[in-house]
Amino acid sequence: xxxxxxxxxxxxxxxxxxxxxxxxxxxxxxxxxxxxxxxxxxxxxxxxxxxxxxxxxxxxxxxxxxxxxxxxxxxxxxxxxxxxxxxxxxxxxxxxxxxxxxxxxxxxxxxxxxxxxxxxxxxxxxxxxxxxxxxxx
Amino acid sequence: xxxxxxxxxxxxxxxxxxxxxxxxxxxxxxxxxxxxxxxxxxxxxxxxxxxxxxxxxxxxxxxxxxxxxxxxxxxxxxxxxxxxxxxxxxxxxxxxxxxxxxxxxxxxxxxxxxxxxxxxxxxxxxxxxxxxxxxxx
DNA sequence: GCAAATTTGTAGCAATGGCTACATTTTGTA
DNA sequence: TACAAAATGTAGCCATTGCTACAAATTTGC
Ligand SMILES: [Mn+2]
Ligand SMILES: [Mn+2]
Ligand SMILES: [Mn+2]
Ligand SMILES: [Mn+2]
Numbered sequence: 001x002x003x004x005x006x007x008x009x010x011x012x013x014x015x016x017x018x019x020x021x022x023x024x025x026x027x028x029x030x031x032x033x034x035x036x037x038x039x040x041x042x043x044x045x046x047x048x049x050x051x052x053x054x055x056x057x058x059x060x061x062x063x064x065x066x067x068x069x070x071x072x073x074x075x076x077x078x079x080x081x082x083x084x085x086x087x088x089x090x091x092x093x094x095x096x097x098x099x100x101x102x103x104x105x106x107x108x109x110x111x112x113x114x115x116x117x118x119x120x121x122x123x124x125x126x127x128x129x130x131x132x133x134x135x136x137x
Numbered sequence: 138x139x140x141x142x143x144x145x146x147x148x149x150x151x152x153x154x155x156x157x158x159x160x161x162x163x164x165x166x167x168x169x170x171x172x173x174x175x176x177x178x179x180x181x182x183x184x185x186x187x188x189x190x191x192x193x194x195x196x197x198x199x200x201x202x203x204x205x206x207x208x209x210x211x212x213x214x215x216x217x218x219x220x221x222x223x224x225x226x227x228x229x230x231x232x233x234x235x236x237x238x239x240x241x242x243x244x245x246x247x248x249x250x251x252x253x254x255x256x257x258x259x260x261x262x263x264x265x266x267x268x269x270x271x272x273x274x
Numbered sequence: 275g276c277a278a279a280t281t282t283g284t285a286g287c288a289a290t291g292g293c294t295a296c297a298t299t300t301t302g303t304a
Numbered sequence: 305t306a307c308a309a310a311a312t313g314t315a316g317c318c319a320t321t322g323c324t325a326c327a328a329a330t331t332t333g334c
Pocket of ligand 3: 251
């Protein structure tokens with residue numbers, strides 16, 4: 001028997017995971033760019049209200065990805081740092097790959113923002129291979 | 138100024154449409170495979186309860202994509218047929234492209250199910266070009 | 275130091291898509 | 305035809321992510 005998992009997984013949970021990945025990646029980015037990350041910075045980056053950011057950060061703190069204190073800056077836990085690093089690598093691979101096949105930078109950034117969350121390790125490996133980032137065939 | 142739309146905003150818009158696209162595509166598939174599509178068929182295909190299917194179908198009917206009657210089969214409106222056709226083409230392009238770069242069929246099907254909703258026309262064109270489906274360079 | 279501006283928090287609402295439990299309708303079969 | 309099984313509908317719950325309005329805290333500027 002094939003034992004192939006159904007491609008239509010729980011959409012709600014998938015989207016929640018996408019949110020987590022984008023937020024920790026953004027937090028790491030902002031920390032690097034401006035020294036510290038605030039709720040307001042994330043609201044601007046994500047183009048949502050500060051209320052939405054606050055609630056999502058609560059969930060991510062509950063999940064052990066984010067460290068928060070009232071009215072204070074937004075930090076990443078070791079687990080959050082790990083996820084942020086992995087997310088960034090994946091993001092960069094997808095963007096570079098799309099550009100390599102002829103997609104403009106603007107579109108590559110747009111499409112990668114969504115596609116990155118759906119590229120499995122196998123697909124990422126194929127992209128890296130195509131980019132020449134892997135010696136193996 | 139750049140005037141680039143925010144990538145996160147675009148991704149959120151993509152997510153709003155993805156359920157509709159997957160459902161009309163599934164309805165068309167099931168109609169072809171077994172003559173008619175029932176709520177139960179969709180529940181099995183999507184791996185969700187029949188309740189979830191019913192509510193989503195109501196929304197799609199409201200949007201003019203699906204034709205329904207109580208306890209009856211699920212049909213597509215002309216608009217739904219159009220979306221189903223476009224979705225299928227896009228799905229096939231993404232799957233074929235992933236396989237072409239060395240991804241297995243199972244993984245290609247799985248990843249494409251999510252990635253397809255985030256691939257812009259420009260990216261799809263690049264994929265078609267790579268597949269040799271377009272004469273142009 | 276104090277008032278104003280900014281930032282963050284909280285309350286409460288909506289849309290979407292999960293679910294279980296139960297009601298109703300349709301279908302199948304004895 | 306009558307009863308059982310299957311399919312569908314409805315009620316009502318939860319989680320996630322949007323929002324506005326308002327409250328509280330912090331920072332800034334004078
Ligand atoms: Mn993303
Ligand atoms: Mn990203
Ligand atoms: Mn997605
Ligand atoms: Mn899909």
